Amino acid sequence: MIEVKAIKLTSVKTVVPYEYYALPFCKPEGGELHYKSENLGEVMRGDRIVNTPYEVFMKKDASCHTLCTASGNAKVTIDKSESELLRQRIAEDYHKHKKFSSITDTSWDGLMNRANFLEHHLDINLKFHEPTPGVYRSKYSIKQGEKSCSIEHLDTPQQLMDGANEIMWTYSVRWEESEIPWASRWDTYLNMKDVQIHWFSILNSLVVVICLTGFLSVIIIRTVRRDIAQYNRDEDIEDTLEETGWKLVHGDVFRPPRYGMLLVNLVGTGIQLLGMVAVTVSFACLACCPHLAEGH
Secondary structure, three states: OEEEEEEEEEEOOOOOOEOHHHOOOOOOHHHOOOEOOOOHHHHHHOOOOEEEEEEEOOOOOEEEEEOOOOOOOOOEEEOHHHHHHHHHHHHOOEEEEEEEOOEEEEEEEEOOOOOOEEOOEEEEEEEEEEEEOOEEEEEEEEEEOOOOOOOOOOOOOEEOOOOOEEEOOEEEEEEEEOOOOHHHOOHHHHOOOOOOOOHHHHHHHHHHHHHHHHHHHHHHHHHHHHHHHHHOOOOOHHHHHOOOHHHHHHHHHHOOOOOHHHHHHHHHHHHHHHHHHHHHHHHHHOOOOOOOOOOO
16 A cells, blocks of 8 residues: 655745645544654655545556545535635645655645635546566656546536535546656656746845845944044044044954854854855755755
8 A cells, every 4th residue: 555645735825834634634534643753854844744544555546536434424514614714725826745655756736726616536647667577666646627537526626615515525546657767757847847936935035134234234334423423523632542432343353252262163163064064055956965855
């Protein structure tokens, strides 16, 4: 069995990720959720990897399997608040990220194709490559809105109405043999050109940098002007011989710092950290870092 896990919900319109079960999706049988122990990179990225009720078996097709059928009813009723939450996430263009435990690729599928319409059927297309007899390498893709189910009213997305709604969550699995070798399975993702840029995040960062630069500039200019005005006053000769303010900086060059050994250690550690970051980024740019290491 190939375990299907959910990672998170993300949107290109917002910068806030949500965990998968923040929306009223079907949970595994018994309602037991098992969250994967994550590394620091996954936590900072907002991943919350958890199990899902999808059942996928190697080289076994499945058609129109239903979820949330523990009670014997294929349709699930969600109340008004859950419906409103779904409609809000649909309007914000949130997508679900999933992964296969034995297949290291990660993909996403959307919640809708137009306003207030929910994609409640999931088509999972898996491809396998057999380099030698009995040895399989797999990759997968997810499609929605495919007319592959014979159940009535499952060939189109469901519109979420005001108030409570009844939803039938279904999925299908289809295996196909592929000529693409395992080493080239990432070429599809690396060649993607239509990537939406988070202009809001970039603009927000630029505004913060400009504001901080302006605040610091105003403070420095006011301080320097005040000191210069003080030096230009008609004061006694004895007072003018005493230097104050920012002019005392030139004397600090020859003044030994306090806790010099601690300062040396901190500077040395900072240089090592900077060098490590530079080397890591260089290796990443040369594609020497393993892209299969999650969260790195």
